Amino acid sequence: MSSRAQQISRNMEIPGRKMHFEFDLKQLPRYWYDNNAFKSTYMNALSCLFPEGERMFIDAVRDNKDKVTDPKLLEQIKGFIKQEAIHGHEHHLFNEYLDSMGYPASKVEAFEKKEKRLMKKWIPAIDRLAVTCAVEHFTAIMAHDLLENPERSDGVDENFKQLWRWHAIEETEHKAVAFDVYQAVGGGYFRRVFNMLIVTIMFCLRASIVQGIFLWKDGNLFKPSTWIDGFKFYFGKGGLTRSIFKNYLDYYRPGFHPWDHDNREYLESWIAEAQSYKAV
Template sequence: MLSTTPKGLEIRPRQLDFDLPNPLPRHWHSGDAFKTHTFNAMSVLFPDGERFFIDSVRLFRQQIDDPLLQEQIRGFIGQEGHHSREHEEYSQRLRELGYDVDYLERGLKRRLGFVKKHLPAKLQLAATCSVEHLTAIMADAVLKNPRWLDGADPTMAKLWRWHALEETEHKAVAFDVYQAVCGSKWLRRRAMLQSTLFFTIDTFKGLVHLLKRDGLLWNWRVWRDGLTWLWGKDGIYRQLVGVYLDFYSGNFHPWQHDNLHLVEQYRLEFEPQPKPPERLAHA
């Protein structure tokens, strides 16, 4: 039996004010340039990337008859819209530190413009499914393994946990829309290969630029420790290889990686909790 999105899953945007540090600490993640800029390089991609995700799902919105999936599409669009705005502010903080964010965004803007103009709508949606899987497995790792953010500035760590929570909640929306309007396994696999290549190139380009501006590009210790953190024996990326490859399976569904318990756990951090009833004073 194929996995499906859990019944009753609510996907609701949380419009939070993170009041990002101003100025942003240059190495906000435990004083480590490589760790900080790994996250920064991904963040720079989000404003334009998430607007593309929204647009690719909207192209097929009218073809969806399932009222539950329609409701989830609304939640997906709301969440991704908030993510885009928060990461725009994040990018502005990076600009103020002297990093050339416009340079890092330029190539992505150009490529997404080409894709939207020249490539079929179903391929655009397949690309969204692919990148949503990449972000979902990294989000799962952030929620499951707090050591990803050990030592980080508390506000920045909270921003990334919020993003990870909502990426997890809506991780199957684009995929379920894709299955409803197309479902081609070949197209999905092709899109993942392309998305993986470009995501790797874009994040590496960002990491190189940010380290170069810090005068650390040729510091071998920074690269040694950073690559160990990512790909060493207990590396955080190394642990994602298996779940990444699951996407190529013919029977794949994002919720076959069932981490709903993490959603419930982390919702407590970002949603107001009901106050306990006051005890009546004894007469």
Template sequence: MSTNILKISPRNPKLGWASNYNRYWFGGCPLKSNWMNALSTTFPHAERFFIETVKHYQAQITDPVLAEQVKGFIGQEAAHRMEHDRFNQLLKSEGYPVEKMEARVAKLFDWVRKNPDPEVKLALTCALEHFTTILCTEVLKTPTFHEPMQKEYKRLWCWHCLEEIEHKTVAYDVYQSINGSYRTRLVEVIHASAGLWLILISTMMAYQRHDGRLFNLRDWWVLITWGFIWPGLLTRLIPNYFRYYKKSYHPSHMHDQGLIDKWREKLGFNVEVQD
């Protein structure tokens, strides 16, 4: 049974950034911008995979609350896929090797699809959803991680982050509903961790190479400092990352209703919670 009573609704984020592209849109920093660009490059294929793995079990769900949340999850992820595809088109228009890097992402997910066990594929989705949840929570919670963004892109990322936090329990609740095993969950979080880092780092480096800044030591120092020292985005993720390895883990253990309400209001969305 779903442990989450939050209503999950797809939205039109009303983004107006398509004609106003700024290459270094994250505070004028090349590597921070390319780090986020690399994340965006993964999303269209990743979101498609998430939808597939959850939909596979949709007809088996008997809990009416979870059934409605699955519909909302699918709608939100489809919207994320569409908007990040639009963003990636902007990167392509600037000459970034997006198609090449997207092809690598697609190849990775196609390899996973060859596994005949749908439980394994859903477990991979649960792991990747955990990663996005903890990242998005830090982005919204800490002004340093969103205020420097150019206004139009800030709305894209904050909208996406809000909805990731809203539907953080859905894939996991579906996994529990099919009695997914703890062992499979552990194996797939390790696979997801390795695969995601490989894709993100290689894509970020490809984009830095396009900018002629691959060997710019100052860029790398700024990113390393920002990610691991101060304010330390990636360092802050470590405690919540390892929560996933606990047998008792559930996404609802991270209490963030106040953060959800705050960002719904900031982005102009109504606060909707089921009774």
């Protein structure tokens, strides 16, 4: 692990921001992402998985916190918990909108809640932390993709775009907190990468199943145009998989640290941009 990455991580401030986005979810069209059923239901599926997922991350970090002695990391843990709690709340509000559109978002959330309880009961805290590190890597590389390719969110309502950008920024700010806790409590390489393999399968499968249900609800699941859009979204020129794959693989490198990938420039430019809609 490079000492530069550790230094960046140590100096990172992680504030819990209360944001004020001025948009009315009732005004949001059903296919709010580029008027495209595939892209919109993909993001809707992610949103359904976020609230309980983010609560699970908070629990995993909290359940390992007692072994952390570094005051700076303890302070960052507080910021991480605040940020994830606020994200969970914002996504829950969005999921209520999905319910009002006839999507079974609250049922997905309820299922996730049960699973979270079972995980807490049966899976050791160190493994739940390794799962958290893996999902945080996913969110960090997807956040980076969104920040690096602003055209990715073309066709999204301007205010709604701000909400996704804010989430992407905070995922970047706190991308190493769970990882640093994992290192501090003695988590090893094999546990880390084994859990990443499991998370990759579970995350892709679960997001696809939830999205599939949403597409089916709208009668879009078996339309060839949906599958063509999906293929382009993942594998087309500039597609998501092609864009994040290299950063994804980096996680398997012994000695990897999330701040080996230094993308702090997005944090600085966003703080300037965000002044216009919220005092940061």
